[in-house]
Amino acid sequence: MKKLGSEGVISPIWNWKITAVSFSLLVFVVFLAISFGPVPLEFQKIIRTLFGLPGGLTGQERTLLIDLRLPRALLAAIVGAALATSGAVYQTVFRNPLADPYLLGAAAGAGLGATIAITSAGADLYSLLPIFSFFGAILAVLVSFFISGKFFAEPNSLLLSGIAVGSFATAVQTYLQQRNSSSLRPVYSWILGELTVANWQKVIWSSTYIFIALTILITVSKQLDGLMLTDEESYSLGINPNRLRVIAVIAATLATATAVSASGLIGFVGIVVPHLVRGITHRVTNRGLLTIALVGASFLVLADLGARTLLSPAELPIGVITAFVGAPFFLVVLRKKRLVSQ
Amino acid sequence: MIKVEDLSVRFGQKEILKDINVEIENSKWTCLVGPNGAGKTTFLKALLGSQSYSGSITDSGAEVYKNHDRNVAFVPQHPQIPIGMSVSEYVLLGRSKRDGWGNESKKSRALVADILKLTGLFGMQNQFVSQLSGGEMQRALIARALVQEPTLILLDEPTSALDLHHQIAVLNNIELLKERGVTIVSTMHDITLAAMYAEKIVVMQEGRVLLSGTSDFVIHSPELQVAFENRISVFTLDSGRPVIVAKKDLSN
Numbered sequence: 001m002k003k004l005g006s007e008g009v010i011s012p013i014w015n016w017k018i019t020a021v022s023f024s025l026l027v028f029v030v031f032l033a034i035s036f037g038p039v040p041l042e043f044q045k046i047i048r049t050l051f052g053l054p055g056g057l058t059g060q061e062r063t064l065l066i067d068l069r070l071p072r073a074l075l076a077a078i079v080g081a082a083l084a085t086s087g088a089v090y091q092t093v094f095r096n097p098l099a100d101p102y103l104l105g106a107a108a109g110a111g112l113g114a115t116i117a118i119t120s121a122g123a124d125l126y127s128l129l130p131i132f133s134f135f136g137a138i139l140a141v142l143v144s145f146f147i148s149g150k151f152f153a154e155p156n157s158l159l160l161s162g163i164a165v166g167s168f169a170t171a172v173q174t175y176l177q178q179r180n181s182s183s184l185r186p187v188y189s190w191i192l193g194e195l196t197v198a199n200w201q202k203v204i205w206s207s208t209y210i211f212i213a214l215t216i217l218i219t220v221s222k223q224l225d226g227l228m229l230t231d232e233e234s235y236s237l238g239i240n241p242n243r244l245r246v247i248a249v250i251a252a253t254l255a256t257a258t259a260v261s262a263s264g265l266i267g268f269v270g271i272v273v274p275h276l277v278r279g280i281t282h283r284v285t286n287r288g289l290l291t292i293a294l295v296g297a298s299f300l301v302l303a304d305l306g307a308r309t310l311l312s313p314a315e316l317p318i319g320v321i322t323a324f325v326g327a328p329f330f331l332v333v334l335r336k337k338r339l340v341s342q
Numbered sequence: 343m344i345k346v347e348d349l350s351v352r353f354g355q356k357e358i359l360k361d362i363n364v365e366i367e368n369s370k371w372t373c374l375v376g377p378n379g380a381g382k383t384t385f386l387k388a389l390l391g392s393q394s395y396s397g398s399i400t401d402s403g404a405e406v407y408k409n410h411d412r413n414v415a416f417v418p419q420h421p422q423i424p425i426g427m428s429v430s431e432y433v434l435l436g437r438s439k440r441d442g443w444g445n446e447s448k449k450s451r452a453l454v455a456d457i458l459k460l461t462g463l464f465g466m467q468n469q470f471v472s473q474l475s476g477g478e479m480q481r482a483l484i485a486r487a488l489v490q491e492p493t494l495i496l497l498d499e500p501t502s503a504l505d506l507h508h509q510i511a512v513l514n515n516i517e518l519l520k521e522r523g524v525t526i527v528s529t530m531h532d533i534t535l536a537a538m539y540a541e542k543i544v545v546m547q548e549g550r551v552l553l554s555g556t557s558d559f560v561i562h563s564p565e566l567q568v569a570f571e572n573r574i575s576v577f578t579l580d581s582g583r584p585v586i587v588a589k590k591d592l593s594n
Contacts, residue, residue, distance in 0.1 A: 010430045010451040010458075010467060013444075097425060222444030225435065228424035235392040236416035237490075238439040284426035287444060 014287035022277075022294040026077065029298045033073040033305045034065060038312055041065060072198040075206065075262060076304040076318075077297035079195075080269055082210045082259040084296020085289060086252035087270025089217055092224050092286055093248050094159055101256040101270040104162035104249070108169035109140025110260040115173045115187050119180040129190070130202075130261040137257035140165050141249075158249075192317035193266035195304050206262040213255035214293060220247060224286035266300070266319050268326025273299050275329070343368055344389065344406075344494070344525070348397035351384050358384045359395070360549045366542075371516075371526040373540035373557075375533050376569060380546040382529040383419070386496045389527060390416055401494070412494070413439055415487035419498040419529075421479065423472050429482055430454060430467035436486035453489055461485040461515050477508035484515045495519055497528035501535065513539050533574075533586040537561050545569045561586065 035041045041061060049056030049065060057065055086101035094103075102108075113136020117129040141162070148161040177184055223244055226234035231241045259266075273296040278284050281291075303321040310316060344366040351359040359381045366372050366389075374382045387393035391406040391414070399406045406412065415436070424432065437450040458464040461481045466474070474482060480500060487495050500516065501509040513535065520526055530536045536543055536557070543560040545552045546569075553565045560566060561576060561584045577585045 010434065010454045012451070013431055013434060013446065095422065225424075226438070226443070228422065228427065229435070230418050230420075230422045232387060232390055232392055232416045232418055233421070236390060236414050236439075236492075236496075237435060238410070238443070278426060282426075282428075283431075284424060285431065 013285050014283065015281075018281055018288070019291045019294070022291045022298070026294050026298045026301070029301045029305075030073050030077060033076070033301050034069040036305060036309060037064075037069065039064060041069075067199070071200050071203045072195055072304065073301050074203050075198040076195055076300045078203065078207045078210050079259040079263045079266065080273075080300025080303075081214060081293040081297040082255040083266065083269040084273035084299070085214055085217055085293045086256045086259075088274035088286065088289060088292045089224065089248050089252040090270070091274060092227055093245050093252075094156070095228065096159070097275070098271065099159070100268075101252065101259075102166075102265070102267075103159060104144045104253065105140035105165035105169060106137040106253060106256045106260060107265050108166035108173070110134070110137040110257065111187075111191060111265065112136050112140075112169040112173045112176075114190050114264075115176050115183065118186050118190075119176050119183040134257050134261035136169075137260050138253065140169055141253045141257075189317065190264040191319075193264040193319035193322075195263050195307075195318055196315065202262055206258050209258040210255050213251045213258070216251040217248065217255070218290050218293070220244060221286040221289040224248060224289075228284075264319070266322055268322045268329075269296055269300060272322070272326045272329050343402070345398070345400045346389075347399075349385075349388060349399060350396045351381075351388060351393060352396075358549055359388065362397070362551050364544055364551055364554055366525065366527060368525050369520070369523045370542060371520055371528070371540040372542040372544060373536040374527070374529045374544050374546055375531075375536055376546035376552075379548070381549040382546055383498050385546070386416075386498055386527065386529060389494075390414055390496055413490065413492045415490045415492040415495040417480075417483045417487055417495065417497040417500055419502060421483060423479070425470075425472055427471050428468050429463060429471055429474070430458070432471045432482055433458065433463075433467075433485045433489055436488070436490040439490060450489070454485075457485045457488045460518065461488070462511070476503045477505075477511065480504060480508070480512045481515060484512065484519075488515075488519060491522075492524060494525045494527070497526070499529050499531060502531055509535065533561070533566075534584065537584050537586070558584075 031043070031046070035043055035046055039061070041057065041064070045055070045057045046065060048054070049062060056062070083101050087099070090099040090101060090103060091097055110133035113132035113134070114129050117132035144158060144162040144165045147165065148157040177187060223239050226237055226239040227241060227244060234241045274292050277288055277292045277295050281288060300318070300322070303325070304318050306321045307316045307318040346362055346364045346366070349359055349362040350357065362385065374385060376382055384393060388395045388399060389406065391409065391412070394407065401409065401412060433454050434446055434450065437446045437454070441447055441450055455464070458467055461484060463478065463481055463485055466478065471479065471482060497516065501512055504512060516526060516528070517539065528540070540557055542554065543557050544554040545560060545566060552569045553560060553563055567574065573589050574586050575589050577587070579585060
């Protein structure tokens, strides 16, 4: 009989094959998204076009691929990666499995910023909507930080002040909408999330900020596991917990604010995807953060594919699809948690 | 040798520790005893270096607050239990300081398996830490401290939530650290157990050190009665072992 050695019984904390598989999944899903639609595009021709080989797509089909479907799929991927990663990071930092990227007031702040842009000057400011919502989100989180002076001692106080700031921003937003009822429709369509206005410019600026934020988060991801312990324990294991929390929250907020300003409020990605990855791999370590980013990207690309094909030629808001999958999942997580604590 | 000189800690207006002067010997077990609110936990945090203080705490000559290279293990009274983390992952976290976060070697994993056997947790390595009983959790914490291979371990009430059988099991596990030359500082409610295991006892009251010395000296000192407001009785068993029990308060 083979004797159980000391090695081998304790498996490595993360298996990098999982990350490789999720990367392949993302590539597959992006190809699926750019080839499906009211006008199907041939797979071989897509490859030839993308690699500049002869025999690729021409004319309208080429425009459809390069200027519409590709930037849209890439934007969905970038936003999905940002939301899933920020969600996972917030869950670790706040030691709360139900934390999501919009928790610190980022969503309400962005909503208020967007509403101000839409109501105050209509068309002129509408083009500035992403900038307004970006700063709205950042400002709301900063105010939450400022109010919760005790953040360093107790993460939950930041969580609570985030909720208060969020409620206040939502109240102001509702007031502005009531005063200006013509803004209701554009504001709500933005709140439900939209990727229809994706273009290369948007892809480039949002991917720049999100790339910076995700690089920071994935660099510190191994140490983030230390934040699951008490501050004294993580200190004894070589971490400065306060500094790490601040770095993680700032980077996750940058990613969230960028995602919100690029595509509106897309709910549930930040909760569903981290729990999905943790559930499948049976690992809660933040070493899975890159995988969570890749799966988040795939999830949103697929959701967007659903949003534009299910009722084709009409489009569903992408937030409806993510919530349709997300809400029942959220309930399952809640139920399971209750079962564990009993 | 850890030298504590004129140590004071304030939380706002409140002075938690006042002018503490103590020497903690290497490779020995020092136990902090005293009633609730005496400042024992704050003292442990100051020894760890995570708590700001005035005065001086030097470990081998270096001020602990500035020295982040020390390898000190900390076992809290109320650990934060990571939901969904397995016992082996939890214990493996102890290697993070030695190997660098995220770089646990194969050797470290082998060490974790050995330590799990030593602490009686082998076979539970794939269970969630959230499913462990109080005694098992305490052993998992000590297993993590053992794989950390520290020079100093600080334990905050390691036996407070355990029945007598598990108290002894955990204390014996802590003794494994002493056999490896680790300096141990713990707080403990039970002075009888403290006297059984620790070489040195420091009695604290309201943020001050009332007396300190060898276990034998402290147990039989009249100042111990002062610290506990004359509410304890000390008996000596035939074996020579002291037993400290609370007096029945007749005035109530």
